Each structure stands twice: as structure tokens, then as C-alpha cells.
Amino acid sequence: MTPVATPPSQFVYRMFQEGVLPPNFCPAYVSSVKRAPRQPLVPLPQTISELTGPTFTPPESVQSVDLTKGAHGAALGERILVGGRVLDEDGRAVAGTLVEIWQANAAGRYLHASDQHNAPLDPNFTGGASFVTDAKGRFRFETIRPGAYPWRNHPNAWRPAHIHFSVFGPAFATRLITQMYFPGDPLLPFDPIFNSIRIQAVRERLIAAFDWDTTVPEYGLGYRFDIVLRGRHETPMENKP
Amino acid sequence: MTEAPEPGPLAVSPSLPVTSYQTVGPYFKIGLEAFYRNDLTNPNTPGRIVEVAGAVLDADRAPVPDAVLEIWHADSSGRHMVQPQAKPFDDTFIGFGRVPTNEAGEFQFRTIKPGAIQASGPELQAPHILVSVFMRGLLYRLITRIYFSDEPGNADDPVLRSVEQHRRGSLIAQAVQGRPDRYEWNIYLQGENETVFFEL
Numbered sequence: 001m002t003p004v005a006t007p008p009s010q011f012v013y014r015m016f017q018e019g020v021l022p023p024n025f026c027p028a029y030v031s032s033v034k035r036a037p038r039q040p041l042v043p044l045p046q047t048i049s050e051l052t053g054p055t056f057t058p059p060e061s062v063q064s065v066d067l068t069k070g071a072h073g074a075a076l077g078e079r080i081l082v083g084g085r086v087l088d089e090d091g092r093a094v095a096g097t098l099v100e101i102w103q104a105n106a107a108g109r110y111l112h113a114s115d116q117h118n119a120p121l122d123p124n125f126t127g128g129a130s131f132v133t134d135a136k137g138r139f140r141f142e143t144i145r146p147g148a149y150p151w152r153n154h155p156n157a158w159r160p161a162h163i164h165f166s167v168f169g170p171a172f173a174t175r176l177i178t179q180m181y182f183p184g185d186p187l188l189p190f191d192p193i194f195n196s197i198r199i200q201a202v203r204e205r206l207i208a209a210f211d212w213d214t215t216v217p218e219y220g221l222g223y224r225f226d227i228v229l230r231g232r233h234e235t236p237m238e239n240k241p
Numbered sequence: 242m243t244e245a246p247e248p249g250p251l252a253v254s255p256s257l258p259v260t261s262y263q264t265v266g267p268y269f270k271i272g273l274e275a276f277y278r279n280d281l282t283n284p285n286t287p288g289r290i291v292e293v294a295g296a297v298l299d300a301d302r303a304p305v306p307d308a309v310l311e312i313w314h315a316d317s318s319g320r321h322m323v324q325p326q327a328k329p330f331d332d333t334f335i336g337f338g339r340v341p342t343n344e345a346g347e348f349q350f351r352t353i354k355p356g357a358i359q360a361s362g363p364e365l366q367a368p369h370i371l372v373s374v375f376m377r378g379l380l381y382r383l384i385t386r387i388y389f390s391d392e393p394g395n396a397d398d399p400v401l402r403s404v405e406q407h408r409r410g411s412l413i414a415q416a417v418q419g420r421p422d423r424y425e426w427n428i429y430l431q432g433e434n435e436t437v438f439f440e441l
Contacts, residue, residue: 014255015440016259020259020261021261021262021380021381022261022262022263022380022381023380023381024379024380024381024383026380029264029378029380031377031378032378032379032380033300033378034299034300034301034303034378034430034431035299035300035305035376035377035378035379035430035431036378036379036430036431037383037430037431037435037436037438038431038435039408039435039437039438041438041439041440042403042404042437042438042439042440043403043439043440044384044386044400044439044440044441045399045400045403046441047358047366047400048315048321048358048359049313049314049315049321049358049366049369049371050371050441052313052321052322052323053313053337054313054322054326054329054330054335054337055323055325055326056325056326056327056328056329057325057326057327057328087257088257089255089256089257089258089259090255090256090257091256091257096325098276098329100272100273100275100276101272102268102269102271102272102273103271104268110268110271111271112267112268112270112271114267114268114307115267115268126271127271127272128271128272128274128275129272130272130275130276130329132329164263164265164266164268164269164272166265166269166272166273172313172371172373172441173441175311175373175382176260176262177262177263177264177265177375177382178260178261178262178263179263179264179266193263193264193380194263196263196380197261201258202258202259202261203261205258205260205261206260206261206263227260228257228258228259228260229259229260230259231255231259
């Protein structure tokens with residue numbers, strides 16, 4: 001362990017602008033009603049505790065991650081490739097950060113005891129993986145395009161196809177959990193989770209772009225999904241709230 | 242060093258729009274289980290081993306069986322790990338833990354009690370653990386802190402003092418009588434004793 005004697009106090013992370021984050025209390029998303037706090041949040045200064053977090057040595061090149069090869073053979077469904085970079089708001093690469101992903105299989109079923117949707121499990125697909133971004137913040141994985149699935153939020157409720165992403169970033173303050181959606185999904189306008197983000201342009205950043213550069217000829221379609229974490233600005237620690 | 246603490250050229254305004262949050266959903270175990278860890282201790286790490294146990298409770302005081310907590314804290318001398326690990330997460334103590342709740346909404350973790358931390362200026366921060374809470378039903382994470390009831394430094398802690406006095410107790414894990422290294426701390430998502438959650 002390398003200790004730090006003095007906190008790196010010359011920057012803080014920018015606050016999220018109004019409307020960027022979804023509100024936790026969101027009645028259209030029924031599960032939020034009994035779980036979201038109702039008291040106003042208390043401003044927390046960015047101290048050394050919030051400005052540090054788990055970080056990792058970036059691999060020398062983009063890690064090879066493949067969710068499509070199971071114990072007994074290839075997973076069923078449409079093979080796709082997803083690539084992108086983890087950046088901050090100023091366009092700087094976030095190198096050596098841990099990314100974890102999870103998703104349903106092609107039939108819209110998760111390998112999870114709580115998922116009772118009447119759709120088949122695939123013995124060759126777990127739907128989970130993790131990787132660390134390289135020096136340029138890049139990642140890339142092969143997977144199966146996830147299916148839509150029903151949930152009980154409201155009558156005839158279906159989640160659009162999505163892949164869950166968990167990203168650490170350089171500090172506790174940058175921790176992000178989000179979902180990646182697919183372009184042209186007809187369910188997106190009806191999904192209360194996707195639409196919980198008020199600003200349309202911010203919401204649509206969660207939709208991956210079909211990408212020829214990520215597409216592999218005779219193999220699979222590619223999608224690009226860049227993840228942008230909070231950037232820093234130079235408010236000195238003394239002036240913070 | 243980590244990316245974060247290096248002062249670099251900083252733009253006046255951001256050039257890229259930030260990626261927003263979505264709920265962790267009910268099936269996070271598939272992606273997050275590989276790095277569950279509720280015992281952060283290591284024979285090579287100096288300090289006093291403590292246990293923190295509690296439950297996550299909703300508006301009806303019903304247990305939340307599908308929450309996951311992440312914790313981050315300093316070592317016993319009050320220093321945070323800033324050295325990148327070679328691989329996520331080996332057995333080295335770095336002060337990070339990830340703990341899901343069980344069917345009864347309960348969680349428990351074992352770690353090294355953090356030391357007091359030099360804040361900016363002359364202030365000391367009392368020993369504390371930062372917590373992120375994720376669950377189905379939360380579109381954004383909840384952020385809170387755990388302090389320890391037997392720390393005299395709590396009275397002068399700048400963050401605790403920024404919280405209305407009648408709500409401070411929700412941030413303080415209570416020492417359990419007769420079990421010197423055990424603390425209890427619950428998360429009340431809503432209602433009369435709603436836990437203090439922070440905006441960061």
C-alpha cells in the first residue's frame with residue numbers, strides 16, 4: 001500500500017447538471033415508491049474519501065472478452081460485438097478502470113433464481129463478465145444480443161433489450177451503474193426506467209450506435225458504447241460547499 | 242498513482258455529455274458476484290478488526306432482500322489506497338468491499354477499523370466508511386457514511402456537523418454491548434428515521 005500524506009485537494013468533480021440524473025422517487029417505476037428516500041439529499045464535500053477509489057493497472061492491450069462460448073458450445077442467438085471507451089467529460093481516457101456487465105440471454109431470460117420468465121435458459125450463456133480498460137480507456141466484448149423481457153411494473157410491461165454496465169472510474173465520486181440500449185428498439189418510448197432521465201439528449205446517450213468499425217465481416221454486427229464519467233474542475237477545496 | 246489525483250489541464254467547461262445512471266435491477270448478482278467481499282481483513286494488515294451488521298428496510302420496514310452495498314474506507318492510519326492493483330480484487334487490503342443483502346434484508350461485513358483522516362485545513366475527519374447502496378427501485382445510487390459510536394472525534398467531524406443534529410444518529414453505527422468489536426447500523430430508506438443520504 002502506498003499511503004498519501006496529503007489529500008489531492010486541487011480539484012473536485014463537477015456536479016451533475018439538473019435533469020441529468022434520474023430522480024430516485026419516480027412513481028412510473030413502481031418499485032421506487034417504497035424504496036426511494038423522501039428527505040432532501042445532504043451535500044457531501046469531496047474529501048480524500050470521495051476522491052479515491054479502487055483502481056487497476058491497465059492491460060497492455062484491449063482485453064479479449066467473450067460471453068458467447070459456453071461449457072458445451074456456442075451460446076444461442078445473434079452474436080454481436082460491443083466496443084467503446086471510458087472517458088471523462090473533458091475527453092480524457094479513464095485507464096485501468098473495472099467494468100462489469102450482465103444481461104439476459106437471447107430469449108430474454110436471466111440466469112438468476114428470481115427470474116421466472118417462461119423463456120428458455122441457455123446452458124452456454126451466463127450473461128456476466130468483467131474487464132479492465134486499457135491505457136486509452138478502451139474495452140471490447142463479444143456477446144449475444146439480449147432479448148426483451150416482461151416485467152410486472154404495469155400491464156403488458158416489457159423492458160427494451162439492454163446490457164447492464166457497472167463502472168468504477170478513478171474515485172468513489174465517479175462510480176456509475178447504467179444500462180446500454182440498442183438503436184431502433186420500439187420499446188424505448190414506453191420504458192419508465194429509460195425515460196426516468198428527463199433530458200432527451202442525456203437519455204439517448206444510453207443507446208449504443210451501430211458501428212461498422214466494430215462490426216466483424218462474416219462474424220457479427222458491432223455496436224459502439226462510450227461511457228463518459230464526471231470530469232473535474234478547479235474549485236479549490238476551501239471553496240467547496 | 243491513480244488517474245484522479247494527478248492535476249492536469251482542466252477545461253473550463255466539459256466537452257462531452259456525461260453518461261447518466263440506471264437502476265442496478267434485480268439480477269445484478271450475475272455481473273457483480275465475482276467481486277462480492279464481506280471480509281476485507283488480511284493477516285498482513287495492521288489495525289483493529291471490526292464487524293458491522295444491519296439490515297436494509299423499506300418504507301413499510303419490510304426487509305430489502307435484493308440490495309447491494311459497496312464500501313470504501315481508509316486503513317487504520319487514516320490513509321486511502323491510491324496504488325492501482327494489478328488485478329481486481331486480489332487479497333490485498335485496499336478498503337473496498339461489496340456486500341449483498343440476504344433474504345432477510347441483512348448484511349454484515351468485517352474489516353479493519355479506519356483511522357481518523359486529515360481533511361482540508363485543520364479539520365480531522367472522524368473514522369468513517371463511505372457506502373454506496375444499489376437496488377432494484379433505485380434509479381441512482383444512494384450515498385451515505387458509517388461512523389462509529391465510540392469515537393469521541395465524531396463531535397468535531399465536519400460532515401457529521403453539516404447534518405441536522407436530530408438526523409446524525411442515522412450515520413452512526415452503535416457498538417454492541419458485550420461484543421467489543423461489533424457494531425450495528427441499519428439503512429432506513431424512508432419514513433420516520435430515514436437514513437441521511439448525501440449528494441456528491
